[in-house]
Amino acid sequence: MSFIKNLLFGGYKTSEDPTGLSTDANANTDSTNKVAEPVVEGKFYPRTLYKFNGHDDEKIFLAVKGKVYDCTNGRQFYGPSGPYSNFAGHDASRGLALNSFDLDTVRDWDRPIDDLRDLKPDQLEILDGWAEHFAKKYPCIGTLLPEPGVNDKVQDSE
Amino acid sequence: MDWGYCFKWVATVIIGLLGANWLFNTFYLDMKRDFTSVALNQQSNIASVRKENETAYYRNFLVPLGFPLITGLGLSLKYKIRNGNFGDVWKAIMELSKTNSIEFTNDSTHLSLAKINGMAQHLQETLLSKGVGSVGIVVSPSSLEGFVISIASMIGSVKSSCKPHFLSSVPRERLEGLDVLVIDSWNSFRMLNGSDRWYKLVIVCASLETEQVPENVKSWQEIIIGHQENERFDYDPPEDNSDDSKVFAYTTSPYNVTTSFTQGCLVSGIASFVQGFPAGHELSEKDTLTVSERLGKSGLAFHFWHKALAVLLHGGSLSFQDRKSLTLSALNNTTLLFIEPDELLSILKEIDIKKSSILSRIGFALATALLSEGVFTNIGQCSSRSFDRLRCVFLAELIRDTQLIASFPKKIPEMKQQSLLKSFTTETLNFMRAHLGARVMVELYCPFIVMGPVCQTNFYDYRVLPASVDSKFICCGPLATSLEGKMVRTEQNPELDITKRQGMLCIRGFTIGKPVEPNRLERAMALSDDFGGGEGWMPLVGVFGLWGQDGCLYIYK
Numbered sequence: 001m002s003f004i005k006n007l008l009f010g011g012y013k014t015s016e017d018p019t020g021l022s023t024d025a026n027a028n029t030d031s032t033n034k035v036a037e038p039v040v041e042g043k044f045y046p047r048t049l050y051k052f053n054g055h056d057d058e059k060i061f062l063a064v065k066g067k068v069y070d071c072t073n074g075r076q077f078y079g080p081s082g083p084y085s086n087f088a089g090h091d092a093s094r095g096l097a098l099n100s101f102d103l104d105t106v107r108d109w110d111r112p113i114d115d116l117r118d119l120k121p122d123q124l125e126i127l128d129g130w131a132e133h134f135a136k137k138y139p140c141i142g143t144l145l146p147e148p149g150v151n152d153k154v155q156d157s158e
Numbered sequence: 159m160d161w162g163y164c165f166k167w168v169a170t171v172i173i174g175l176l177g178a179n180w181l182f183n184t185f186y187l188d189m190k191r192d193f194t195s196v197a198l199n200q201q202s203n204i205a206s207v208r209k210e211n212e213t214a215y216y217r218n219f220l221v222p223l224g225f226p227l228i229t230g231l232g233l234s235l236k237y238k239i240r241n242g243n244f245g246d247v248w249k250a251i252m253e254l255s256k257t258n259s260i261e262f263t264n265d266s267t268h269l270s271l272a273k274i275n276g277m278a279q280h281l282q283e284t285l286l287s288k289g290v291g292s293v294g295i296v297v298s299p300s301s302l303e304g305f306v307i308s309i310a311s312m313i314g315s316v317k318s319s320c321k322p323h324f325l326s327s328v329p330r331e332r333l334e335g336l337d338v339l340v341i342d343s344w345n346s347f348r349m350l351n352g353s354d355r356w357y358k359l360v361i362v363c364a365s366l367e368t369e370q371v372p373e374n375v376k377s378w379q380e381i382i383i384g385h386q387e388n389e390r391f392d393y394d395p396p397e398d399n400s401d402d403s404k405v406f407a408y409t410t411s412p413y414n415v416t417t418s419f420t421q422g423c424l425v426s427g428i429a430s431f432v433q434g435f436p437a438g439h440e441l442s443e444k445d446t447l448t449v450s451e452r453l454g455k456s457g458l459a460f461h462f463w464h465k466a467l468a469v470l471l472h473g474g475s476l477s478f479q480d481r482k483s484l485t486l487s488a489l490n491n492t493t494l495l496f497i498e499p500d501e502l503l504s505i506l507k508e509i510d511i512k513k514s515s516i517l518s519r520i521g522f523a524l525a526t527a528l529l530s531e532g533v534f535t536n537i538g539q540c541s542s543r544s545f546d547r548l549r550c551v552f553l554a555e556l557i558r559d560t561q562l563i564a565s566f567p568k569k570i571p572e573m574k575q576q577s578l579l580k581s582f583t584t585e586t587l588n589f590m591r592a593h594l595g596a597r598v599m600v601e602l603y604c605p606f607i608v609m610g611p612v613c614q615t616n617f618y619d620y621r622v623l624p625a626s627v628d629s630k631f632i633c634c635g636p637l638a639t640s641l642e643g644k645m646v647r648t649e650q651n652p653e654l655d656i657t658k659r660q661g662m663l664c665i666r667g668f669t670i671g672k673p674v675e676p677n678r679l680e681r682a683m684a685l686s687d688d689f690g691g692g693e694g695w696m697p698l699v700g701v702f703g704l705w706g707q708d709g710c711l712y713i714y715k
Contacts, residue, residue, distance in 0.1 A: 003187070003531060004179045010523045012530035012588065015621040018199075018633075018706035020658065022626050038214035039207050059206075070206050137224075141207040 041140075044068045045147035046091065046109040053089030054079040061141065063091040065131045069138040091144060094119070097127035112151050113144065191532040192618035198532070201616060201636040202709025211647040213659045216705055218636045220433060227667050228433060228639040230402070230425040235395055241402045243421035245316040245393035247428065247467050248275075248309070252391040254473040258443065261477040262302040263454065271470070272387040274306055280385035281310040282317070285359065290314070291335040292323035292408060294357075297342045299324075299462075300454025300478035303363035303378050307340050316393065316401045316421070323408040323416075324460050332356045333410070347375065408674065409460050411606040413561045415678060417671035419460075419609050426640040426668035427464035427610035428471070433639055434599075436617050439549070443473030446547075448489060450497040451480040453554055461603055464610045465496055465552070489544040495551045495596075499582055502553065506593065509540045525592035529620040539595025548596040550617070555581055555632060557604045562700045564607055564673075566681040568688075570648045570662065573702045573714060581632040581715060584623045591620060602634040602713065604698060609669045612698075613637045613711050631703070631712035641667030645705065646689045646697065659705040663713075666694040 006012055039059065049068060052061035060071045060078045071078045071088070078088045086103050087095055095105035097119050107114055119127070134140075146152050203223045205214040221227055230241025240246075255271030262269070286293065293311040297304040307322075314320035323336060328350065337358045341347060344367050347360065354360045359374050366377040395401055406424045410416045435441060447469040449462045466476055479488050484501060486508045495502075514522075518540070525538025539545055557563070562571070582590075582600075591598050597618075601611035615635030623633060637643050645661030647654070654660040673679045682696070689697045703713040 002179075003182055003527060004175055006527040006530070007524060010526075012526050012585070012622050014530070014624050015198075017624050017627055018708040018710065019627055019631065019704055019712055020707050021630075021704075022624065038205060041207050041209050072206065139205060139207045 039070065039141050042142045044142050044144050046107070046111075046113060046144070046151060047147055049091075049144060050089045050109040054085070056089075060088045062087045062089065063093070063144040064096060064134050065093055065127065066144050067131070067135075067140050068142045068144055069134045070141045071134075071138050074138065093127055096130040097123040099126065110150060113146050187528075187531050187533060192534055192620075193532055193616070195532075198616075198619065198621065199708045201619075202705070204705075204709065208644075211656060213645040213656060213661065213705060215642050215644050216637060216709060216711075217642045218639045219709065221639050221642075227642060228426055228429045229668050230422055231429055235397070235399070238399070240395065240399055241422055242425040243316050243395070243401045243404065244312045244406060244424060245401060246395065247425065247471060248313065249391050249393045251467065251470045252389060254443070254471070255389065256473075258470065258473055258475040260305070260475065262300060262305060263298065263451070263478045263480040263483070264301045264303075268475070269302065270387070272389040274309065275391055276388035277306045277382055277385045278309040278313060279388055279391070281307065281381060282313045284384075285381060286310055286314045286320045286338070287318050290318070290320040290358065291337040292321050292333075293338040293340065294323045294325050294329065294333070294336045295340045296325045296328055296346070297340050297363050298455045299459040300449060300451070300480070301342075301363070303342075304340070304459075305478075307361065312406070313391075315404060315406050321405055321407055323410065325410050326412040329353075329410075333416070347371075407460070409606055409671070411560065411564065413564070415561075415564050415606070416674040417564070417606055418674050419669075419671045423609045423669045423671065424463065424467075427638075428468045430610065430638045430640045430669070431464045431468045432471075434614060434617065439617065441469060441472040441474060445469050445472065445474035445493045446477055446491045447474065447494040447496060448477045448479055448492040450484055450495075450501045451478075452498055452501070453496055454478045454480075458556075458605055461554070461605070461610060462496060465494070469494065486542055486544040489548060491547060492544075493547050493549050495548060496554065497551065498554050498556075502551065502590070506590065509542065509593065514540070522592050525595075526588055529588045529591055530622045532618075532620060534591070534597065534618070534620065536595030538592035540593050545594050545596065548594055551590070551594060551596055551598045552614075553582070553587075553598055553600045554611075555600060555602050555634070557602065557698070557701060559700050560605050560607055563604065563698050564678070565699075566673075566678060566685045567699055568681075568685070570650045571700055572650050573654070574700070583625075583628040584621060584633065585628070588620055588622055600632070600634060602632075602711070604701075607671055607696075607698075608641075608665070609671060610640075611638050612641065612665060613643075615710070627712070630715060632715055633706070634703075634711045634713055636709055637665070637711065638667075638669065640669050641665050643711070644690075644695070645703070651702065654702060654704075661702070661704075662689075663698045663701045663703055663711070664689055664695045665698065666690070666696060670696055 049061055051057050052059045054060040061068050062071055076082055077084045086101055086106055090106040091114055093116055094114050201219055202216045203219055204216055205223055208214040233240045233242045233246055252275055259268035259270050299305050299308045311320050311322035339357045340361045343364045344362055347362050361376055363378045365379055402421050404421055405418050406421045408416055408418050447465055453462055522538035525535050528535050587598050599615050601614045604612055613634045643665045646664055647656040648662050673682050685697055686692055686695050689695055703711055706712050
């Protein structure tokens with residue numbers, strides 16, 4: 001009835017509060033109006049990175065040479081059932097350097113961060129090319145660091 | 159009385175109304191809406207990442223993230239792509255200048271572009287070609303003399319060393335590189351009080367009153383003698399694109415700071431303005447842009463060039479109106495109007511709404527109701543011939559305290575009320591859209607610092623915002639396509655929550671000017687380092703606001 005009522009009584013339709021500051025803004029806001037909150041650039045541990053694998057969280061992050069990239073826009077490659085889905089939520093450096101999508105190339109979150117020391121110069125060169133590609137294509141959202149007491153402890157025991 | 163019959167009658171009416179409402183909503187409103195609710199709610203591209211004390215980067219939805227901002231005209235020079243400069247623009251304007259004309263505030267005749275081009279080229283060749291630095295223009299570019307001298311010195315900005323320098327007033331001290339001064343009258347000349355000796359040439363835009371004037375002082379009639387109409391303007395860009403990076407103009411504010419703008423600022427702004435028109439509403443040779451008095455005057459005139467040159471580039475015409483002549487009747491041929499809120503209000507006061515017929519009142523009610531639903535109609539347009547051709551009004555909102563912004567202070571002030579004084583509510587804007595039968599777009603300007611608008615509401619945005627929002631904010635729409643922006647947290651304003659996208663506005667892009675004074679440039683760079691890691695961000699100190707969930711910029715009133 002709103003339009004007919006407005007027409008008859010000289011009213012008009014008021015839009016929802018786009019600022020989101022009014023108390024009932026969330027109640028009024030329909031699903032199309034909700035924007036994904038941006039991720040705060042910062043430090044990631046393998047454990048905190050893991051959840052951004054496209055399954056547990058719809059965002060897809062992966063690390064290359066110590067930098068974390070938001071690859072959500074590349075869901076067709078890195079998302080669930082994509083060819084590179086093993087890399088999502090992990091440090092993908094070794095897999096990219098070896099051009100291998102195998103699960104063996106990525107480490108679990110409770111293992112030390114791969115130092116890539118055993119890679120050959122040509123493999124490191126390939127990895128540099130990938131790092132450049134990621135830096136151009138995806139936003140860098142932080143750095144990957146070993147979590148104190150988690151990643152370093154495992155390294156000691158190994 | 160048969161109660162059963164009455165009940166049936168009432169029930170039929172209610173069902174009829176509900177049905178009509180459903181049918182109207184489903185088959186009329188949804189099909190007629192200019193903009194879907196999804197498009198209205200996503201007017202910006204937002205980066206997926208933000209830094210800790212900042213919001214994400216926001217861009218107009220026409221400029222995808224990862225792509226360059228609008229950077230000029232994208233002209234081709236053999237296999238290279240060029241951004242372009244004033245020479246390219248004026249050459250293209252003259253190629254299309256068969257029927258269009260310009261009306262000035264001090265000359266009611268419509269002058270052809272060939273006449274104006276002839277005068278400008280004559281001045282450029284005879285007076286401004288060799289060894290002349292900046293041309294200080296104090297006269298209003300909305301007058302014939304001011305416009306022609308501006309164009310002549312703009313031609314000089316690509317063809318010789320001279321450049322236009324738009325001044326707010328006659329300089330009280332000698333400005334470096336300012337060789338020519340253009341003033342409006344002999345009275346102004348007398349008030350120079352001997353400072354005319356600072357300049358190689360002083361041009362007085364009035365007829366000669368006395369023979370006894372210094373040698374370096376010339377009247378408008380003297381300098382214009384010998385000009386001929388000229389329909390051509392020849393310009394060949396150099397192979398190395400060096401002309402595209404030259405300085406286009408300088409502007410000096412009333413608080414005496416000077417900013418330089420490159421050719422890139424000009425062409426990016428023109429491209430951004432052209433792009434703002436959606437498909438089916440593009441600029442054409444049928445357009446006539448009317449610029450109101452204040453926005454055509456020297457200090458603020460810097461902002462009309464994008465619009466004016468873009469309209470001329472499409473074969474359209476220009477009209478400058480001063481306060482006295484800016485009446486309903488003056489808008490007869492206007493299709494685009496560039497105006498300040500108070501000036502528009504005074505035009506609307508001429509319409510006697512109380513005397514309008516019942517039919518036109520019903521039309522107005524229908525128009526406002528439809529507009530708030532997102533459907534544009536001119537059914538409520540006032541019965542004045544003046545608005546028949548009007549299709550778009552650009553309402554200029556000016557940031558008031560540009561002196562603070564231009565000083566690049568280290569200390570950020572606390573948020574103050576009333577930084578924008580003349581803003582309308584969204585309800586009033588729809589009232590205007592309905593009465594004018596035209597789109598009304600609000601533009602936010604930062605005079606003397608950014609050439610052209612910082613942001614602009616969408617052509618199709620007719621929303622009426624809740625009163626709580628209108629009382630606190632002015633909705634400025636998404637950023638211009640040649641700029642990107644972010645909000646930053648400031649220690650002095652802890653109440654502005656960065657996680658709710660509130661803070662102080664920072665912008666970067668291609669229409670921002672560069673401070674000329676070395677100490678100001680140094681301060682600008684230091685401030686940019688503080689608020690953006692030196693990545694070219696310019697904080698607009700004192701401009702506080704938030705990004706709406708719709709991607710629009712909301713500035714605190």
